[in-house]
Amino acid sequence: MIFGPTPLEEARGAILAHTIRLTGKVLKKGTVLDQPAIAALQAGGHGSVIAARMEPGDVPEDEAADRLANALMGPLLARSRASTGRVNLIADAAGLLVVNPVTIDRLNALDESLTVATLASYVPVSAKEMVATIKVIPFSVPGPVLQVAELQARQGSAAGRPALALHPFRPLKVGLVLTELPGIKESVMEGAVEATRNRVEGLCGTLLPHERVRHETPAVADALNRLKRAGAQVLLVAGASAVVDRRDVGPAAIVRAGGTIDHFGMPVDPGNLICLGHIDAIPALVLPGCAKSPKLNGIDWVLQRLFAGLAVTPRDVMAMGVGGLLKEIEARPLPREQAANQPAPAQAPRRGRRIAALVLAAGRSRRMAPLNKLLVQDDQGVPMVVRVVDNALASRARPVVVVTGYEHERVEQALSGRPVILSHAEDYAEGLSASLKAGLAALPKDLDAVVICLGDMPLVAGPMIDRLMAAFDPEEGRSIVMPTFRGKQGNPMLWAMEYLPEMMTITGDVGARHLAGKHAEKVAEVEMADDAVLRDFDTTDALRKAPGFAGVR
Missing domain, CATH: 3.90.105.10 (Molybdopterin biosynthesis moea protein, domain 2)
Incomplete structure (x- = not known):
C-alpha cells in the first residue's frame, strides 16, 4: 500500500x-x-x-476483516457486516465462551495490520452479546499475510481447538441436599436454597424440590439417591458444617451412594472448600460455605462449565488460580471496603458508562387525527407509547425520560406506575426541536450518552437499544451511533453528551439527525437484523400493517 x-x-x-x-x-x-x-x-x-x-495483492480493509471473520466463525456465532475494517462476532445463544489463546496470540503476532480482541475465556455470555472484534489497522492487508491468518484461524477448528467456541447452557435439573445440625437458623437454610435456585435458573436450569436431612453420611447418601431417581442431572450437597476433608460427611455420602470423589479444594477464594465427585455419570458436588451467598465464588465457575456441557477435571480446577482471588483479604494494604471511604485519586478508574433513553412522545399526531396515535391500542390493549416505553425499560438504558406534550395528561396516565422521568414540553406545538430540548434539559448531569427514541416506533425492542449502547465508544471515535437495515439509516440514535449544547440550539420541526452529517467522522453504524428501526407509523393504514396492530380502527 x-x-x-x-x-x-x-x-x-x-x-x-x-x-x-x-x-x-x-x-x-x-x-x-x-x-x-x-x-x-x-x-x-x-x-x-x-x-x-492499493498495490497489487493488497486486500481492502473491509474485505480483509470479512475474510478473517469468516475463518473464525463457528456454531452459535453471528457476525456484523464489515465496516471501517471492523467485524464484530456475536453470541447467538446464552452460553460459556471458550477462547483458544494460542490461536488468538498467533493471529495478533502475525502482522500489525490485523488484530483480534476477545472476551476472556470461560466467561458466560448472553444472546446477542459481543464476544470478539476483528479490526484491520491500515486500509489494506497484504494478500499473503491474510492467507496465513485465514489458515491459522481454521487450523484450530480442524484440530478440535477452535479460536472461539460457544457452548450453550443446557436446561439441566439440579438436586440439592441440605444438611441440618441443632442450632442452625431457618433463615440460613432458606438463604442456601434461594442462592442455589438463583444460580441454577441463571444458567437455564431447574432446581428440583430440595431434601433436608440430618448432617450424617447415611442420611445424605439416601437423599442423593432419591434425587437421582427424581431425574437430577447435577447433585449438590450444602452441609450445615463446612467440609474439611474428602472423608467428611458430604464426600463420604457421595461414595456411600455409589460415587467417587475426584478432587477436593480449589485455588479460588471464596470457594476453596469445594469437593468434586460423581455418581455414575452425574456430577456430585459438596458445596463450600460461601455457596450460601449470592456473591460470585468458585461454585459459579464450576456450575457454568457443567451447564455448558464441559467436563470439570482435577486439572481444570487446579488451573483456576490465576484470577481466582475473588474476595478481599486483610493482608492487602487497603481493601475495597475501606477504599470506598478514601478520597478519590487524582485519576480515578473509569466507571461504567451511563446511558439514558429519551422517548419523544409530545407530537400532535396530525396525520392520524382525530386519533392520537401514541394512545392507539394494539391487539392486546396496550397503547403505542406504552409499548415504546416498555421497550426502552427492557434495555440497559437508565434512566428512561419521556417527553409529553399534546394530551399530556392522557399520555402520563397511560404510563402511570412505570419507573420513568416525565418531562412536559409546554411549547410542543413549535415542533420536534421543542420536545427534544425539553427532554435533554430533564436528563441527569452525569450521563455519558443518551439514546433518543421516537414515540411512534413500537417495534424497536430493548436488545436493539442495547446493541447501539454496546457500539458506543468515544475513545475509538464512535460517539454517535445509528442503526441501519440493509444500508438504510434509521432510529433511534445514540448521542454522546458532548453534542448536547448543539442540540439545544436546534429550532423548528426538526430533530438532531443533521448533526450526524456535521460530525460524520464520529458516526458508527450498527446493522440490525430487521427493519424495525426504519418503521414509524403516522397513519392508521400503516399502523394496521405493524405486528400486533391489525385491529386498529
Whole structure:
C-alpha cells in the first residue's frame, strides 16, 4: 500500500485518509475517491489529499476483516457486516465462551495490520452479546499475510481447538441436599436454597424440590439417591458444617451412594472448600460455605462449565488460580471496603458508562387525527407509547425520560406506575426541536450518552437499544451511533453528551439527525437484523400493517 500526499490527478480510486469538510458535503475518512469526489475537492480548492493507494495483492480493509471473520466463525456465532475494517462476532445463544489463546496470540503476532480482541475465556455470555472484534489497522492487508491468518484461524477448528467456541447452557435439573445440625437458623437454610435456585435458573436450569436431612453420611447418601431417581442431572450437597476433608460427611455420602470423589479444594477464594465427585455419570458436588451467598465464588465457575456441557477435571480446577482471588483479604494494604471511604485519586478508574433513553412522545399526531396515535391500542390493549416505553425499560438504558406534550395528561396516565422521568414540553406545538430540548434539559448531569427514541416506533425492542449502547465508544471515535437495515439509516440514535449544547440550539420541526452529517467522522453504524428501526407509523393504514396492530380502527 502506498500512503501519503496524493495529487488529485492521481487520486482516483485512492482511499481518503482523513475526513474533509467541503461546502455542503463531507468526504469521510475511508471514502474511495471517484470522479465526483475529486471534482468536489478541486472545487473546494484542494490540489492534493492524504490518501492510501492499493498495490497489487493488497486486500481492502473491509474485505480483509470479512475474510478473517469468516475463518473464525463457528456454531452459535453471528457476525456484523464489515465496516471501517471492523467485524464484530456475536453470541447467538446464552452460553460459556471458550477462547483458544494460542490461536488468538498467533493471529495478533502475525502482522500489525490485523488484530483480534476477545472476551476472556470461560466467561458466560448472553444472546446477542459481543464476544470478539476483528479490526484491520491500515486500509489494506497484504494478500499473503491474510492467507496465513485465514489458515491459522481454521487450523484450530480442524484440530478440535477452535479460536472461539460457544457452548450453550443446557436446561439441566439440579438436586440439592441440605444438611441440618441443632442450632442452625431457618433463615440460613432458606438463604442456601434461594442462592442455589438463583444460580441454577441463571444458567437455564431447574432446581428440583430440595431434601433436608440430618448432617450424617447415611442420611445424605439416601437423599442423593432419591434425587437421582427424581431425574437430577447435577447433585449438590450444602452441609450445615463446612467440609474439611474428602472423608467428611458430604464426600463420604457421595461414595456411600455409589460415587467417587475426584478432587477436593480449589485455588479460588471464596470457594476453596469445594469437593468434586460423581455418581455414575452425574456430577456430585459438596458445596463450600460461601455457596450460601449470592456473591460470585468458585461454585459459579464450576456450575457454568457443567451447564455448558464441559467436563470439570482435577486439572481444570487446579488451573483456576490465576484470577481466582475473588474476595478481599486483610493482608492487602487497603481493601475495597475501606477504599470506598478514601478520597478519590487524582485519576480515578473509569466507571461504567451511563446511558439514558429519551422517548419523544409530545407530537400532535396530525396525520392520524382525530386519533392520537401514541394512545392507539394494539391487539392486546396496550397503547403505542406504552409499548415504546416498555421497550426502552427492557434495555440497559437508565434512566428512561419521556417527553409529553399534546394530551399530556392522557399520555402520563397511560404510563402511570412505570419507573420513568416525565418531562412536559409546554411549547410542543413549535415542533420536534421543542420536545427534544425539553427532554435533554430533564436528563441527569452525569450521563455519558443518551439514546433518543421516537414515540411512534413500537417495534424497536430493548436488545436493539442495547446493541447501539454496546457500539458506543468515544475513545475509538464512535460517539454517535445509528442503526441501519440493509444500508438504510434509521432510529433511534445514540448521542454522546458532548453534542448536547448543539442540540439545544436546534429550532423548528426538526430533530438532531443533521448533526450526524456535521460530525460524520464520529458516526458508527450498527446493522440490525430487521427493519424495525426504519418503521414509524403516522397513519392508521400503516399502523394496521405493524405486528400486533391489525385491529386498529
